[in-house]
Amino acid sequence: MITEPPKEVCSEEATTAGNYFISNYPPYSFWTRDHAYEAHTALERAPAPGTPLGIYLHIPFCRKRCHFCYFKVYTDKDAGEIESYLDAAIQELALYSQKPFIGGRKPKFIYFGGGTPSYISSRQLGRLVDAMKRLLPWDEAEEVTFEAEPGTLTEPKLQAIKDLGVTRLSLGIESFEDHVLEINGRAHGSKEIDQTYQYARSIGFPQINIDLIAGMLGETEPNWRESVRKTIALGPDSITIYQMEIPYNTTIFKEMKVLGQTVAPVADWRTKREWVQHAFAEFEKAGYTVTSAYAAVKNPARTRFLYRDQLWTGADMVGLGVASFSHVGGTHFQNEHEFESYMAKLQEGKLPIYRALTTTSEERMIRELILQMKLGRVHRAYFQNKFGIDIQQRFSSPLAKLQDQGFLTVDPDSLRLNRDGLLQVDRLLYEFFLPQHRSARYA
Numbered sequence: 051m052i053t054e055p056p057k058e059v060c061s062e063e064a065t066t067a068g069n070y071f072i073s074n075y076p077p078y079s080f081w082t083r084d085h086a087y088e089a090h091t092a093l094e095r096a097p098a099p100g101t102p103l104g105i106y107l108h109i110p111f112c113r114k115r116c117h118f119c120y121f122k123v124y125t126d127k128d129a130g131e132i133e134s135y136l137d138a139a140i141q142e143l144a145l146y147s148q149k150p151f152i153g154g155r156k157p158k159f160i161y162f163g164g165g166t167p168s169y170i171s172s173r174q175l176g177r178l179v180d181a182m183k184r185l186l187p188w189d190e191a192e193e194v195t196f197e198a199e200p201g202t203l204t205e206p207k208l209q210a211i212k213d214l215g216v217t218r219l220s221l222g223i224e225s226f227e228d229h230v231l232e233i234n235g236r237a238h239g240s241k242e243i244d245q246t247y248q249y250a251r252s253i254g255f256p257q258i259n260i261d262l263i264a265g266m267l268g269e270t271e272p273n274w275r276e277s278v279r280k281t282i283a284l285g286p287d288s289i290t291i292y293q294m295e296i297p298y299n300t301t302i303f304k305e306m307k308v309l310g311q312t313v314a315p316v317a318d319w320r321t322k323r324e325w326v327q328h329a330f331a332e333f334e335k336a337g338y339t340v341t342s343a344y345a346a347v348k349n350p351a352r353t354r355f356l357y358r359d360q361l362w363t364g365a366d367m368v369g370l371g372v373a374s375f376s377h378v379g380g381t382h383f384q385n386e387h388e389f390e391s392y393m394a395k396l397q398e399g400k401l402p403i404y405r406a407l408t409t410t411s412e413e414r415m416i417r418e419l420i421l422q423m424k425l426g427r428v429h430r431a432y433f434q435n436k437f438g439i440d441i442q443q444r445f446s447s448p449l450a451k452l453q454d455q456g457f458l459t460v461d462p463d464s465l466r467l468n469r470d471g472l473l474q475v476d477r478l479l480y481e482f483f484l485p486q487h488r489s490a491r492y493a
């Protein structure tokens with residue numbers, strides 16, 4: 051039974067502005083422009099044997115900007131600018147494909163993220179993908195993910211996306227309630243969901259994912275339960291859920307600032323966790339398996355999240371597009387984060403790298419540990435074999451704290467978070483950071 055949110059929310063549980071999710075380590079605020087040259091150095095080295103390679107492409111165009119959005123997106127680019135952007139991304143991949151770090155590798159996973167990849171036309175997509183495949187063939191790619199906004203999908207476009215070789219279509223549904231979609235500034239409505247889903251299913255995408263957000267503006271417990279029920283009724287292969295955070299560059303935060311508010315007008319963290327817990331419990335009753343803090347899958351033997359699993363175990367990934375993030379040979383780097391500067395660098399024939407950080411072996415170990423904690427289970431032998439570290443000894447103090455709080459059990463072979471710990475894993479991970487990184491909120 052989900053409890054009502056308390057009338058008085060303790061400050062620790064209130065949704066205040068700032069980043070909550072930890073998506074990388076060390077935190078982004080430690081990646082600097084002064085060290086951008088390190089990315090170029092990393093690209094000149096051969097890859098470590100056995101390291102898989104992935105490609106991410108950021109398509110930064112959307113029909114509308116959602117009020118909670120913190121990504122680099124544009125809603126005002128015309129067809130010519132979009133064409134030029136795609137040319138620039140192809141040029142970027144062409145520059146990478148010449149570099150020694152490729153080492154004869156072909157990508158194991160490809161991810162089209164956004165923004166809204168489905169915003170661009172079928173013709174543009176076909177041209178883009180043909181060029182990408184010419185530069186780095188996809189015949190070894192085990193997973194091709196494509197994020198889509200339901201309102202941008204027609205039957206011919208879905209067929210075109212499928213024909214590109216997409217293995218996972220990820221539908222950004224977020225909520226099934228029109229009022230919630232509308233007040234959050236989403237471009238699609240509930241009527242577009244069913245038709246899109248059924249057609250995508252009928253043409254045989256290997257994996258359809260539905261993405262939901264717990265705690266959008268105007269979300270209520272009955273609405274949330276209805277979204278969970280409707281998701282199960284559609285029967286996707288996997289479901290991802292994010293708990294709403296309000297970073298500083300969102301429209302919601304800008305309005306909070308004008309009104310002098312410090313607490314965002316969305317559910318508090320305890321309520322969001324309860325909503326996700328309800329969703330996970332219902333998904334489990336329907337036969338799904340929870341495979342991370344954010345995902346449930348219908349058939350774990352068949353449905354994987356390869357990009358997640360490979361990235362979280364140290365794969366190289368090249369991020370193409372404005373503001374994209376890369377990780378190559380232990381060096382993190384990010385692209386120019388403005389459209390104009392990104393385009394200008396490529397027009398000069400240069401890689402658009404903006405800032406970088408080369409990690410130490412210890413930082414790489416911590417990075418993998420905190421990312422794998424999000425799976426709810428971390429294997430000690432993996433860290434012993436890869437980094438020569440007994441994580442139980444090395445992290446005895448934070449692990450004891452998590453055990454005392456009742457979130458963690460330590461087995462001879464592994465560390466395991468219980469469901470309560472898993473649902474708030476991002477706020478537990480700072481304990482594992484090196485002291486100099488603990489105050490950073492942009493992780």
Ligand code: SF4
Nearest residue numbers: 112115116119164165
């Ligand atoms: S569709 Fe996604 S990327 Fe586009 S504005 Fe909304 S949240 Fe941002």
